[in-house]
Structures are given as C-alpha cells and as structure tokens.
Amino acid sequence: MVDEKLLGIIACPVCKRGLVYDKNGSRLICENCRLRYPIVDDIPIMLEDEAESY
Ligand SMILES: [Zn+2]
Numbered sequence: 576m577v578d579e580k581l582l583g584i585i586a587c588p589v590c591k592r593g594l595v596y597d598k599n600g601s602r603l604i605c606e607n608c609r610l611r612y613p614i615v616d617d618i619p620i621m622l623e624d625e626a627e628s629y
Pocket residue numbers: 587588589590591592605606607608609
C-alpha cells in the first residue's frame with residue numbers, strides 16, 4: 576500500500592501534473608501523457624523510461 580500523503584505530492588516527471596493511483600494495477604497513471612508508472616515494493620518508479628504508454 577502506497578502512502579496516501581506521498582501520492583498527494585507526486586507529480587508526473589514529464590508534465591508535472593498530478594497522477595491517478597490505480598489500486599488494482601498498483602501503478603500510477605498520468606492521464607495527460609497517457610503513461611503508467613509502475614510501483615515496485617510500494618515505491619513508485621517515477622522514470623519516464625520505466626513508464627508504459629497506453
Ligand atoms: Zn504526464
């Protein structure tokens with residue numbers, strides 16, 4: 576489970592906008608860039624290279 580406070584301050588490294596937490600997929604989604612950032616061991620991987628486009 577990712578800390579809700581942490582989620583409030585995390586922004587997309589590409590566009591600097593807020594992210595949507597996908598609890599089921601355990602990942603963070605930037606709807607603006609259409610990228611999905613993985614969460615590994617409860618740590619969001621905020622790297623554009625690691626993100627999956629959709
Ligand atoms: Zn973005």
